[in-house]
Amino acid sequence: NKEYRCLSAHSHCVDVTDDRTSKHVGYRCKCSSGFQGNPYLEGGCTDINECLQPDKYTCNGICQNSLGSFTCFSCPRGTGVTIGLSSGAGILFLAVITIIIIHRWKKGIQKQLKKRYFRKNKGILLEQLVSSDPSASDSTKIFSLEELEKATNYFDHSRVVGRGGHGTVYKGILMDQRVVAIKRAKLVASAEIDQFINEVAILSQINHRNVVKLHGCCLESEVPLLVYEFISSGTLYDLLNGAQDGRLLPMPWEERLRIATEIAGALTYLHSAASMSILHRDIKSMNVLLNDSHTAKVSDFGASRSIPIDQTHLVTAVQGTFGYLDPEYYHTGRLTEKSDVYSFGVILVELLMRKKPLIENENGEKQNLSNYFLWAMGERPLEEIVDKQVLQEQDMEAIKHVAFLARECLNLRGQKRPSMKDVEMRLQFLRARKVAPGKDEVVRSHRDVGGGDWHGGVVPAA
Ligand SMILES: *[C@@H]1O[C@H](CO)[C@@H](O)[C@H](O)[C@H]1NC(C)=O
Numbered sequence: 516n517k518e519y520r521c522l523s524a525h526s527h528c529v530d531v532t533d534d535r536t537s538k539h540v541g542y543r544c545k546c547s548s549g550f551q552g553n554p555y556l557e558g559g560c561t562d563i564n565e566c567l568q569p570d571k572y573t574c575n576g577i578c579q580n581s582l583g584s585f586t587c588f589s590c591p592r593g594t595g596v597t598i599g600l601s602s603g604a605g606i607l608f609l610a611v612i613t614i615i616i617i618h619r620w621k622k623g624i625q626k627q628l629k630k631r632y633f634r635k636n637k638g639i640l641l642e643q644l645v646s647s648d649p650s651a652s653d654s655t656k657i658f659s660l661e662e663l664e665k666a667t668n669y670f671d672h673s674r675v676v677g678r679g680g681h682g683t684v685y686k687g688i689l690m691d692q693r694v695v696a697i698k699r700a701k702l703v704a705s706a707e708i709d710q711f712i713n714e715v716a717i718l719s720q721i722n723h724r725n726v727v728k729l730h731g732c733c734l735e736s737e738v739p740l741l742v743y744e745f746i747s748s749g750t751l752y753d754l755l756n757g758a759q760d761g762r763l764l765p766m767p768w769e770e771r772l773r774i775a776t777e778i779a780g781a782l783t784y785l786h787s788a789a790s791m792s793i794l795h796r797d798i799k800s801m802n803v804l805l806n807d808s809h810t811a812k813v814s815d816f817g818a819s820r821s822i823p824i825d826q827t828h829l830v831t832a833v834q835g836t837f838g839y840l841d842p843e844y845y846h847t848g849r850l851t852e853k854s855d856v857y858s859f860g861v862i863l864v865e866l867l868m869r870k871k872p873l874i875e876n877e878n879g880e881k882q883n884l885s886n887y888f889l890w891a892m893g894e895r896p897l898e899e900i901v902d903k904q905v906l907q908e909q910d911m912e913a914i915k916h917v918a919f920l921a922r923e924c925l926n927l928r929g930q931k932r933p934s935m936k937d938v939e940m941r942l943q944f945l946r947a948r949k950v951a952p953g954k955d956e957v958v959r960s961h962r963d964v965g966g967g968d969w970h971g972g973v974v975p976a977a
């Protein structure tokens with residue numbers, strides 16, 4: 516028998532077999548794994564320092580050689596945490612930088628946009644101002660978007676005081692503690708923007724105690740924002756119909772007459788302002804605001820137009836509110852001051868009857884108040900038509916005059932309607948007669964001043 520030939524420590528023998536016959540043919544010596552050298556010599560197999568051959572023995576951490584093997588502390592604890600931390604911080608840092616850059620970029624874009632909107636909006640605005648009246652008052656202030664955002668707590672929902680057909684109205688408090696109403700368009704359609712700009716152009720020329728005051732506007736947002744004086748006591752519609760809490764407060768005849776006179780005064784002013792006649796085009800009780808002492812303030816000039824005095828304007832798109840719309844204007848598209856007179860007539864009827872502009876008649880059908888009123892005037896005694904509270908005050912004479920006046924305003928033919936100036940004068944006369952002690956005396960003095968006859972259907976020329 517052969518002696519054991521694998522002399523070296525850390526060596527062993529392996530069987531050798533014939534490749535073809537798979538028969539055992541002998542054995543061979545081999546250094547154990549982790550060792551290298553000559554296994555047939557004593558001490559021939561020596562340790563491999565794996566750490567010196569990183570390409571052969573991979574270790575991503577700290578390598579420590581041992582006899583026949585090596586240990587790799589793949590990620591020593593402290594280092595790991597540090598590396599984790601520093602790479603985390605790196606990512607965070609990058610993120611922050613990115614956010615800052617994006618923010619700057621966005622801000623830049625916003626600034627650009629603001630500038631662009633401003634230029635665009637102001638362009639239209641100036642065009643309109645110049646085209647309508649070169650001497651337009653420049654007291655209208657241009658507000659910055661930031662100012663209005665602060666005033667409304669970034670257009671917070673809790674600040675919404677009204678939603679109209681044209682936009683949302685927010686209550687705002689300016690830096691100087693002035694309370695304002697800020698109107699923002701609902702849609703971003705350019706037609707809406709034009710309406711807003713139109714309103715600025717028109718209102719900036721108006722200064723009347725019965726027209727809501729425009730403080731200014733903001734042109735930096737996509738839709739221009741309009742800043743008005745804040746009118747605190749709701750609309751005439753709310754007062755008449757108890758829309759705020761469903762309760763109908765008593766409305767003395769005196770007050771109804773005063774409000775009617777105030778609205779008529781505002782419209783007279785609008786119709787005869789300077790060389791241009793401003794047509795409101797959307798007169799309705801919802802567009803008449805009331806302040807704390809119930810002084811009427813005509814608002815919402817979005818649909819208004821200024822046209823040269825004594826001219827008829829042909830418009831393509833008929834605008835207005837159902838129930839108030841002048842039928843003649845509706846059918847012909849011909850716009851004159853008399854369309855506002857018609858709408859005012861509807862308000863007079865509302866004040867007389869204390870009914871909504873669209874009512875259910877005796878047969879349960881929906882009908883507009885104006886048509887019902889005209890029909891009832893021919894069929895019924897006035898006492899059955901007008902509001903009960905008005906009747907109790909027993910000024911039947913004045914009530915009759917207002918009812919006749921309303922009927923004249925609602926004449927289907929615009930030409931036959933009185934002018935707003937006539938209407939205002941007749942209302943003012945009625946008010947004066949009410950407070951004056953002697954009826955005849957007042958009539959005489961009125962005649963002296965106006966030179967007209969207030970009784971008949973014919974209206975004195977002013
Ligand atoms: C209501 O408006 C009128 C006209 O602008 C003003 O004289 C009056 O002081 C206002 N009332 C209140 C309570 O603010």
Ligand SMILES: *[C@@H]1O[C@H](CO)[C@@H](O)[C@H](O)[C@H]1NC(C)=O
Binds near residue numbers: 839842882885886
């Ligand atoms: C009143 O109603 C009739 C039919 O319902 C309509 O033809 C007319 O245009 C309306 N008038 C106004 C002023 O809305």
